[in-house]
Amino acid sequence: MSTTDETRAARPAGRPRSARAEQAIIDATLDLLGEGMNIAELSIEAIAARAGVGKTTIYRRWANKEDLCVDALARLKSPLPELRGESVREDLVAYLEVVVRDSCDARRRCVMSIVMNDAERHPRLVARVRQALIEPRREVLAAVLRRGTATGELRADLDVPVAMAALIGTVTWYMRDAGPDGTTESPAGIAERIVDQLLAGLAPAA
Amino acid sequence: MSTTDETRAARPAGRPRSARAEQAIIDATLDLLGEGMNIAELSIEAIAARAGVGKTTIYRRWANKEDLCVDALARLKSPLPELRGESVREDLVAYLEVVVRDSCDARRRCVMSIVMNDAERHPRLVARVRQALIEPRREVLAAVLRRGTATGELRADLDVPVAMAALIGTVTWYMRDAGPDGTTESPAGIAERIVDQLLAGLAPAA
DNA sequence: CCGATACGCAACTGTTTCGTTTCGTATTTA
DNA sequence: TAAATACGAAACGAAACAGTTGCGTATCGG
Numbered sequence: 514m515s516t517t518d519e520t521r522a523a524r525p526a527g528r529p530r531s532a533r534a535e536q537a538i539i540d541a542t543l544d545l546l547g548e549g550m551n552i553a554e555l556s557i558e559a560i561a562a563r564a565g566v567g568k569t570t571i572y573r574r575w576a577n578k579e580d581l582c583v584d585a586l587a588r589l590k591s592p593l594p595e596l597r598g599e600s601v602r603e604d605l606v607a608y609l610e611v612v613v614r615d616s617c618d619a620r621r622r623c624v625m626s627i628v629m630n631d632a633e634r635h636p637r638l639v640a641r642v643r644q645a646l647i648e649p650r651r652e653v654l655a656a657v658l659r660r661g662t663a664t665g666e667l668r669a670d671l672d673v674p675v676a677m678a679a680l681i682g683t684v685t686w687y688m689r690d691a692g693p694d695g696t697t698e699s700p701a702g703i704a705e706r707i708v709d710q711l712l713a714g715l716a717p718a719a
Numbered sequence: 720m721s722t723t724d725e726t727r728a729a730r731p732a733g734r735p736r737s738a739r740a741e742q743a744i745i746d747a748t749l750d751l752l753g754e755g756m757n758i759a760e761l762s763i764e765a766i767a768a769r770a771g772v773g774k775t776t777i778y779r780r781w782a783n784k785e786d787l788c789v790d791a792l793a794r795l796k797s798p799l800p801e802l803r804g805e806s807v808r809e810d811l812v813a814y815l816e817v818v819v820r821d822s823c824d825a826r827r828r829c830v831m832s833i834v835m836n837d838a839e840r841h842p843r844l845v846a847r848v849r850q851a852l853i854e855p856r857r858e859v860l861a862a863v864l865r866r867g868t869a870t871g872e873l874r875a876d877l878d879v880p881v882a883m884a885a886l887i888g889t890v891t892w893y894m895r896d897a898g899p900d901g902t903t904e905s906p907a908g909i910a911e912r913i914v915d916q917l918l919a920g921l922a923p924a925a
Numbered sequence: 926c927c928g929a930t931a932c933g934c935a936a937c938t939g940t941t942t943c944g945t946t947t948c949g950t951a952t953t954t955a
Numbered sequence: 956t957a958a959a960t961a962c963g964a965a966a967c968g969a970a971a972c973a974g975t976t977g978c979g980t981a982t983c984g985g
Contacts, residue, residue: 527960528952534962549836553760556942567963572944629895630832633755661921668923675916678893679885686888687881689835710881714920715867717874733930734982740932762972773933778974 530574537564538571542585547620552582552631552638583638586624587645591615593653601661602708608654609684609704616688654680683707736780743770744777748791753826758788758837758844789844792830793851797821799859807867808914814860815890815910822894860886889913 541563545555555578561568575581594611596604615621624642632639658676661667667676684707691700700706747769751761761784767774781787800817802810821827830848838845864882867873873882890913897906 524954525960526954526958528954528962530961549839551757551759553757557944558942561963565963567965568944569946569964570962573961626832626836630755630836665923667921668919671921672912672916674897675889675893675913676921679889679913679917679921682888682890682892683881683885684888685892687884691880706878707881707885710878711885711917712920712922713874714918714922715873715877715882715885716918716920717871730984731930732984733928734932736931737982763974764972767933771933773935774974775934775976776932779931 531570534564534566534570535574537566538574538581539585539588540564541566542581543589543620546582546585546627547623549619549623552578552627552635555582579635579638582635583641586638586642589620589624590645591621593649596653596657601657601664601666602712604657605680605708605712606704608657609680609707612681612684613688613704616685651677679711680708683711737776740770740772740776741780744772744780744787745791745794746770747772748787749795749826752788752791752833753829755829758784758833758841761788785841785844788841789847792844792848795826795830796851797827799855802859802863807863807870807872808918810863811886811914811918812910814863815886815913818887818890819894819910822891857883885917886914889917 538560541560542555544563545559546552550559557568557571557578560566560581561571564571571581575584594608596607598604624646627635628639628642628647654677655673658667658671658673662669662671662673684704687703687707691703744766747766748761750769751765752758763774763777763784766772766787767777777787781790797817800814802813804810830852833841834845834848834853860883861879864873864877864879868875868877868879890910893909893913897909
């Protein structure tokens with residue numbers, strides 16, 4: 514066992530890499546991406562400058578921009594929505610409230626726009642984000658919908674893929690031209706309004 | 720009156736500008752944007768090469784990249800959806816079918832991503848696209864929804880902004896991870912399925 | 926024909942930014 | 956202390972691009 518907390522084998526001798534520098538690099542990367550930068554526009558120089566670090570320190574750790582971004586984006590993992598599981602309506606509202614909150618976070622919005630735009634240019638990176646951030650959430654929502662059709666809280670013949678698109682797409686689109694940043698208001702209760710209108714339908718009560 | 724079809728004043732004498740070159744430049748610009756290029760990444764050199772044109776020919780016509788893009792994007796105007804106006808449901812299906820068709824067009828998808836990403840960097844350009852392409856369509860949809868609440872085909876207390884987000888957001892989100900390009904299928908009748916499920920609601924018939 | 930203008934092409938200058946290398950210093954193990 | 960490695964700063968050569976100019980040719984009006 515070494516003198517420090519390093520339990521793995523022998524330390525390779527020489528000055529160890531600074532964990533602070535590493536964190537600063539990751540933070541700077543996410544900052545810049547969060548300010549609307551492309552992967553293409555993102556430059557190692559800008560990251561180094563923002564992090565207060567020499568370019569060498571970055572190149573020593575990552576072979577290229579994409580590797581760095583993959584590592585950086587993996588840190589964005591946000592907790593899954595906490596669902597109480599008592600009523601489907603309540604769970605859907607809670608779920609959409611998380612989506613609303615996320616849509617006000619510049620970092621997350623920029624990450625989503627990268628996922629949508631650069632899928633062809635950076636398939637590895639986008640695949641990792643999808644698998645780490647998006648898929649788990651989709652699965653949570655799908656489970657709520659399936660439960661709803663089983664308990665009778667949702668119609669038995671529900672088209673689940675369409676319903677998922679309806680819930681997420683509606684709130685995303687609404688936030689797009691309502692509160693670009695959260696600058697305006699994220700109208701309290703928007704999640705509830707959307708869920709209730711989607712549950713009840715646009716047509717009159719028949 | 721000149722010898723040609725030019726009815727405006729005297730022609731300025733000298734070889735007239737080639738309409739073919741102009742069209743080729745516009746096409747090349749839209750091509751490159753349609754391949755996923757940013758405004759920032761788009762280079763005059765690339766446009767000239769793609770169009771089979773000298774850079775001079777471009778600089779003679781437009782002072783800068785943004786001016787060129789503004790002109791190019793203005794050519795994307797697509798006809799408004801043809802609505803028969805007999806039933807609201809039928810009109811909504813027709814409207815969404817246009818959205819589905821557009822979402823399979825690479826050019827349009829890239830233009831939308833520019834509108835979403837570069838709003839701050841190119842406000843003039845984005846404002847023009849919004850006003851020329853987006854607003855007219857939104858107004859058509861809003862009119863259908865208002866008509867529906869008046870005729871009783873839609874619930875009287877309909878939240879119109881939410882309903883618009885639901886219709887457009889659902890189809891957009893669905894197409895996003897179903898048929899990225901139209902490569903797969905744009906499942907026939909998806910517009911109809913979405914409209915019917917949104918009209919009826921996710922909850923059982925009560 | 927002549928003058929004027931547009932055309933495509935190639936060359937040029939100046940700027941930016943990239944990824945790499947070099948250098949002097951700091952920190953760790955042996 | 957000596958060897959090894961990391962650090963930040965600076966400089967370097969290569970590449971891409973902007974915007975301009977010159978050249979030979981093409982197309983217009985008169």
